[in-house]
Amino acid sequence: DAGITQSPRHKVTETGTPVTLRCHQTENHRYMYWYRQDPGHGLRLIHYSYGVKDTDKGEVSDGYSVSRSKTEDFLLTLESATSSQTSVYFCAISESWRNQPQHFGDGTRLSIL
Protein backbone atom coordinates (compact mmCIF):
# COMPACT_ATOMS: atom_id res chain seq x y z
CA ASP A 1 0.00 0.00 0.00
CA ALA A 2 1.10 3.54 -0.76
CA GLY A 3 2.39 5.31 2.33
CA ILE A 4 -0.37 7.85 2.91
CA THR A 5 -1.52 8.89 6.37
CA GLN A 6 -4.49 11.15 6.95
CA SER A 7 -5.11 12.81 10.30
CA PRO A 8 -7.35 12.99 12.15
CA ARG A 9 -9.39 9.98 11.00
CA HIS A 10 -12.55 11.31 12.64
CA LYS A 11 -13.50 14.79 13.79
CA VAL A 12 -16.64 16.42 15.11
CA THR A 13 -16.72 20.19 15.36
CA GLU A 14 -19.09 23.11 15.41
CA THR A 15 -20.15 25.51 12.68
CA GLY A 16 -17.85 28.49 12.38
CA THR A 17 -14.73 26.85 13.77
CA PRO A 18 -11.55 26.43 11.74
CA VAL A 19 -10.52 22.90 10.83
CA THR A 20 -7.28 21.60 9.35
CA LEU A 21 -6.86 18.14 7.88
CA ARG A 22 -3.42 16.71 7.24
CA CYS A 23 -2.16 14.36 4.57
CA HIS A 24 1.33 12.90 4.96
CA GLN A 25 3.03 10.74 2.33
CA THR A 26 6.24 8.73 2.41
CA GLU A 27 6.40 8.03 -1.35
CA ASN A 28 8.02 11.33 -2.42
CA HIS A 29 5.32 11.78 -5.08
CA ARG A 30 5.08 15.21 -6.65
CA TYR A 31 1.28 15.37 -7.01
CA MET A 32 -1.19 15.46 -4.15
CA TYR A 33 -4.95 15.88 -4.17
CA TRP A 34 -7.85 16.47 -1.80
CA TYR A 35 -11.27 15.00 -2.63
CA ARG A 36 -14.56 14.89 -0.78
CA GLN A 37 -17.01 12.01 -1.03
CA ASP A 38 -20.73 12.57 -0.52
CA PRO A 39 -23.73 10.32 -1.12
CA GLY A 40 -25.30 11.16 -4.46
CA HIS A 41 -22.28 13.13 -5.65
CA GLY A 42 -19.46 10.62 -5.59
CA LEU A 43 -15.91 11.89 -5.26
CA ARG A 44 -15.12 15.47 -6.23
CA LEU A 45 -11.78 17.25 -6.37
CA ILE A 46 -11.31 20.15 -3.95
CA HIS A 47 -7.70 21.23 -4.53
CA TYR A 48 -4.53 19.71 -5.83
CA SER A 49 -0.79 20.36 -5.66
CA TYR A 50 1.83 19.84 -8.34
CA GLY A 51 4.82 20.68 -6.17
CA VAL A 52 5.94 22.45 -3.03
CA LYS A 53 4.03 25.72 -2.78
CA ASP A 54 2.27 24.98 -6.10
CA THR A 55 -1.46 24.44 -5.74
CA ASP A 56 -4.61 24.96 -7.74
CA LYS A 57 -8.38 24.73 -7.38
CA GLY A 58 -10.59 21.80 -8.21
CA GLU A 59 -14.29 21.51 -8.86
CA VAL A 60 -15.51 22.32 -5.32
CA SER A 61 -12.88 24.64 -3.85
CA ASP A 62 -15.14 27.32 -2.31
CA GLY A 63 -14.66 27.48 1.46
CA TYR A 64 -11.39 25.53 1.40
CA SER A 65 -7.74 26.48 1.29
CA VAL A 66 -4.61 24.33 1.04
CA SER A 67 -0.93 24.60 1.72
CA ARG A 68 2.10 22.51 0.85
CA SER A 69 5.35 23.62 2.45
CA LYS A 70 7.04 20.22 2.18
CA THR A 71 6.82 17.45 -0.41
CA GLU A 72 5.38 15.03 2.12
CA ASP A 73 2.63 17.18 3.65
CA PHE A 74 -0.53 18.63 2.13
CA LEU A 75 -2.91 20.48 4.43
CA LEU A 76 -6.59 21.21 3.82
CA THR A 77 -8.13 24.04 5.86
CA LEU A 78 -11.75 24.96 6.36
CA GLU A 79 -11.47 28.54 7.57
CA SER A 80 -14.99 28.66 9.01
CA ALA A 81 -16.66 25.28 8.83
CA THR A 82 -20.27 24.97 7.66
CA SER A 83 -22.67 22.02 7.90
CA SER A 84 -22.46 21.57 4.11
CA GLN A 85 -18.81 20.63 4.56
CA THR A 86 -19.75 17.53 6.54
CA SER A 87 -18.22 14.81 4.40
CA VAL A 88 -15.53 12.17 4.08
CA TYR A 89 -12.29 13.71 2.88
CA PHE A 90 -9.70 11.73 0.96
CA CYS A 91 -6.14 12.58 0.13
CA ALA A 92 -4.52 11.06 -2.95
CA ILE A 93 -1.02 11.07 -4.42
CA SER A 94 0.51 10.29 -7.81
CA GLU A 95 3.98 10.28 -9.34
CA SER A 96 2.77 12.10 -12.44
CA TRP A 97 -0.46 13.72 -13.51
CA ARG A 98 -0.53 11.74 -16.73
CA ASN A 99 -0.98 7.98 -16.91
CA GLN A 100 0.06 7.23 -13.38
CA PRO A 101 -2.57 5.94 -10.94
CA GLN A 102 -3.70 7.99 -8.01
CA HIS A 103 -3.33 6.27 -4.63
CA PHE A 104 -5.70 7.16 -1.83
CA GLY A 105 -5.49 7.45 1.92
CA ASP A 106 -8.10 5.95 4.26
CA GLY A 107 -10.01 9.19 4.63
CA THR A 108 -11.12 11.60 7.35
CA ARG A 109 -14.74 11.57 8.42
CA LEU A 110 -15.66 15.15 9.33
CA SER A 111 -18.94 16.09 10.99
CA ILE A 112 -19.88 19.74 11.46
CA LEU A 113 -22.75 20.35 13.83
Add this chain to the structure above:
Amino acid sequence: KQEVTQIPAALSVPEGENLVLNCSFTDSAIYNLQWFRQDPGKGLTSLLLIQSSQREQTSGRLNASLDKSSGRSTLYIAASQPGDSATYLCAVSNSGYALNFGKGTSLLVTP
Protein backbone atom coordinates in the same frame (compact mmCIF):
# COMPACT_ATOMS: atom_id res chain seq x y z
CA LYS B 1 -18.51 18.75 -18.31
CA GLN B 2 -17.55 15.09 -18.20
CA GLU B 3 -20.29 12.83 -16.89
CA VAL B 4 -19.42 9.32 -15.78
CA THR B 5 -22.15 6.74 -15.32
CA GLN B 6 -21.87 3.27 -13.84
CA ILE B 7 -24.43 0.56 -14.37
CA PRO B 8 -25.69 -1.31 -12.45
CA ALA B 9 -25.65 0.61 -9.18
CA ALA B 10 -25.74 -2.67 -7.26
CA LEU B 11 -25.13 -6.28 -8.16
CA SER B 12 -25.41 -9.56 -6.26
CA VAL B 13 -23.94 -12.76 -7.67
CA PRO B 14 -23.13 -16.24 -6.32
CA GLU B 15 -19.51 -17.15 -5.80
CA GLY B 16 -17.74 -18.45 -8.88
CA GLU B 17 -19.64 -16.42 -11.44
CA ASN B 18 -17.91 -14.25 -14.02
CA LEU B 19 -19.28 -10.72 -14.05
CA VAL B 20 -19.04 -7.44 -15.93
CA LEU B 21 -19.28 -3.93 -14.54
CA ASN B 22 -20.00 -1.08 -16.92
CA CYS B 23 -18.80 2.50 -17.10
CA SER B 24 -19.75 5.12 -19.67
CA PHE B 25 -18.49 8.67 -20.13
CA THR B 26 -19.71 11.57 -22.24
CA ASP B 27 -16.45 13.23 -23.36
CA SER B 28 -14.14 10.85 -25.24
CA ALA B 29 -11.13 13.21 -25.07
CA ILE B 30 -9.61 11.40 -22.10
CA TYR B 31 -6.04 10.81 -21.01
CA ASN B 32 -6.82 7.63 -19.13
CA LEU B 33 -9.46 5.67 -17.27
CA GLN B 34 -8.99 4.07 -13.87
CA TRP B 35 -10.89 1.43 -11.97
CA PHE B 36 -10.85 1.50 -8.18
CA ARG B 37 -12.18 -0.67 -5.41
CA GLN B 38 -13.53 0.80 -2.16
CA ASP B 39 -14.25 -1.28 0.93
CA PRO B 40 -16.64 0.14 3.57
CA GLY B 41 -14.98 2.81 5.70
CA LYS B 42 -11.80 2.63 3.66
CA GLY B 43 -10.06 4.58 0.96
CA LEU B 44 -9.87 3.67 -2.70
CA THR B 45 -7.54 0.99 -4.01
CA SER B 46 -6.33 1.43 -7.59
CA LEU B 47 -7.04 -1.72 -9.62
CA LEU B 48 -6.25 -0.88 -13.23
CA LEU B 49 -5.34 2.16 -15.31
CA ILE B 50 -5.93 2.16 -19.06
CA GLN B 51 -4.23 4.83 -21.11
CA SER B 52 -6.23 6.44 -23.92
CA SER B 53 -4.12 4.63 -26.53
CA GLN B 54 -4.77 1.21 -24.98
CA ARG B 55 -7.71 -1.14 -25.44
CA GLU B 56 -7.37 -3.24 -22.31
CA GLN B 57 -5.41 -4.00 -19.16
CA THR B 58 -5.29 -7.18 -17.10
CA SER B 59 -4.35 -7.91 -13.53
CA GLY B 60 -4.98 -11.39 -12.20
CA ARG B 61 -8.69 -12.15 -12.42
CA LEU B 62 -9.47 -8.59 -13.52
CA ASN B 63 -9.64 -7.36 -17.09
CA ALA B 64 -10.59 -3.82 -18.04
CA SER B 65 -11.39 -2.73 -21.57
CA LEU B 66 -11.70 0.72 -23.08
CA ASP B 67 -13.61 1.83 -26.17
CA LYS B 68 -12.86 5.53 -26.25
CA SER B 69 -14.88 6.29 -29.38
CA SER B 70 -18.08 4.96 -27.87
CA GLY B 71 -17.30 6.29 -24.38
CA ARG B 72 -17.39 2.93 -22.65
CA SER B 73 -15.30 0.77 -20.37
CA THR B 74 -15.98 -2.59 -18.78
CA LEU B 75 -14.40 -4.33 -15.81
CA TYR B 76 -14.54 -8.10 -16.08
CA ILE B 77 -14.08 -10.13 -12.90
CA ALA B 78 -13.48 -13.83 -13.44
CA ALA B 79 -14.48 -16.52 -10.95
CA SER B 80 -15.82 -14.10 -8.36
CA GLN B 81 -15.11 -14.65 -4.66
CA PRO B 82 -16.76 -13.30 -1.50
CA GLY B 83 -13.61 -11.21 -0.95
CA ASP B 84 -14.44 -9.32 -4.14
CA SER B 85 -17.44 -7.76 -2.40
CA ALA B 86 -16.89 -3.99 -2.44
CA THR B 87 -17.86 -0.87 -4.34
CA TYR B 88 -16.12 -0.50 -7.70
CA LEU B 89 -15.53 3.00 -9.02
CA CYS B 90 -14.65 4.13 -12.50
CA ALA B 91 -12.84 7.46 -13.02
CA VAL B 92 -11.70 9.28 -16.14
CA SER B 93 -9.03 11.93 -16.57
CA ASN B 94 -9.73 14.68 -19.11
CA SER B 95 -7.60 17.61 -18.04
CA GLY B 96 -4.80 15.68 -16.44
CA TYR B 97 -5.07 16.54 -12.79
CA ALA B 98 -8.67 15.89 -11.89
CA LEU B 99 -10.37 12.54 -11.95
CA ASN B 100 -14.09 12.50 -12.75
CA PHE B 101 -15.70 9.67 -10.84
CA GLY B 102 -18.81 7.64 -11.40
CA LYS B 103 -21.02 6.86 -8.41
CA GLY B 104 -19.90 3.24 -8.32
CA THR B 105 -21.30 -0.27 -8.49
CA SER B 106 -21.83 -2.03 -5.16
CA LEU B 107 -20.95 -5.70 -5.61
CA LEU B 108 -21.95 -8.50 -3.26
CA VAL B 109 -20.60 -11.99 -3.91
CA THR B 110 -22.45 -14.59 -1.87
CA PRO B 111 -20.89 -17.92 -0.77
